Amino acid sequence: MGGGERQEIAARRTRLPAAERREQILRIARELFIAEGFERASMRRIAERAGITPTAIYDHFADKEALMAAIGEEFFDGLIEALSTVPDATPDPLDRLKMLLEGYVRYGLARPREYRLVFMTPLEGLGRITGHRLPRDGTPPECLGGTMKGAISFAVLEGEIGMLMERGVLRPGDKEAVADVVWMMGHGLVSLLITHPGFEWTPLDTVIRTSIDTLLHGIVADLPPRHP
Amino acid sequence: MGGGERQEIAARRTRLPAAERREQILRIARELFIAEGFERASMRRIAERAGITPTAIYDHFADKEALMAAIGEEFFDGLIEALSTVPDATPDPLDRLKMLLEGYVRYGLARPREYRLVFMTPLEGLGRITGHRLPRDGTPPECLGGTMKGAISFAVLEGEIGMLMERGVLRPGDKEAVADVVWMMGHGLVSLLITHPGFEWTPLDTVIRTSIDTLLHGIVADLPPRHP
DNA sequence: AGGGTTAAGTTTACGCTGTTAGGTTACCGC
């Protein structure tokens, strides 16, 4: 990360092979989107930092939203990797679900601006870029979270819940609905903390612990002992 | 302007008293923000629909974000009113909490675009407009949900939970943390459904019921019988 | 009635924005 020159200046214009330039643009775009948000960051400033003209970006990315899509891919690659470090089996079978959930929450809270980009920033032409279906007319435009790799991350959670339910660790019920609810709890936690930093929240660790405890209490068959 | 052809149209424009014009602008702005989102809607198109010039808006609102703040106020007025229709006491003391939560969720899902504007749209100069404190440097900009009337809505929830906990209906614990968690669950539900309309969610009523059931199971002292 | 004040709205302009069309330059294989 601490590469040679800190920031490229327009003065020195070097030609780069496409792959390198693409990666450079992507890196700068992520920095700028994170610092200023999708709408406020501009193609012109991205180009300026890369030492090229704004229009040169379009040789590497279809448009601004395509840049976002690529950034989202990286975000989910990281999330999938983070979740994959959770051990396949734990002494207490519930622990794995707990660790997955906490892993998701900590991953999101560690990159609040990226989380916001991926899960809260509406993109108009998303379907065109990712080949994903567009919402029916009238529904709001989708976010990157609904993309392929987002679904992969969700599938990890869903699989774990299905397994726990079959084993009788979780109360029997609609396992898809439970998986939805678990994600919603995690997302509610992360997104509210991100979008309302000025709110007087309970200290972070307390609210995370309370969330996960409440959730598990809500879905397990036998109630585990509770921390006071 | 003697022989102006275009000026005739301008001359025909009706003058309105400030209060009326303000309300008209606000109405049009809400329609446009809802239809296209905050960033994509433009002051110029708002003005066009109102039959005035773009800069005339600035006689009534400080800037574009001030328009959003006013729209947010209305949103919360509606939410507070919706929650106030929930009866003060119910046969089962848990029912009131259930109704408050479901009320919140249904209110949000009934106005997805407004919910998105209020709880997910970052505003740069929010502190300047509302007099609210600004986040410390480095934290993301706040949304309208952190505003005074948002806090009032939250206080209703917090009060109910505090009371239920004192009465022993809820498991004893950190009542603020529990209130946070309850809001987070509700917000996660509404916001994910809004931002990911293309996702294959469990049917709406099922996921709402599962959410509320899970949450209540997680926080009550005595487990109520469960619907199969 | 005439002058002053003010509210309501206009014109003009500045410096931005994403994106397209078409031109230019540097390099690689022959």
Added chain:
DNA sequence: GCGGTAACCTAACAGCGTAAACTTAACCCT
């Protein structure tokens, strides 16, 4: 040396939020 092409450019369009200065219409006060 010479095409071909990959990488990049210039010019331009239509639109953006907003500040400054100006006009017009309505009212109040003498």
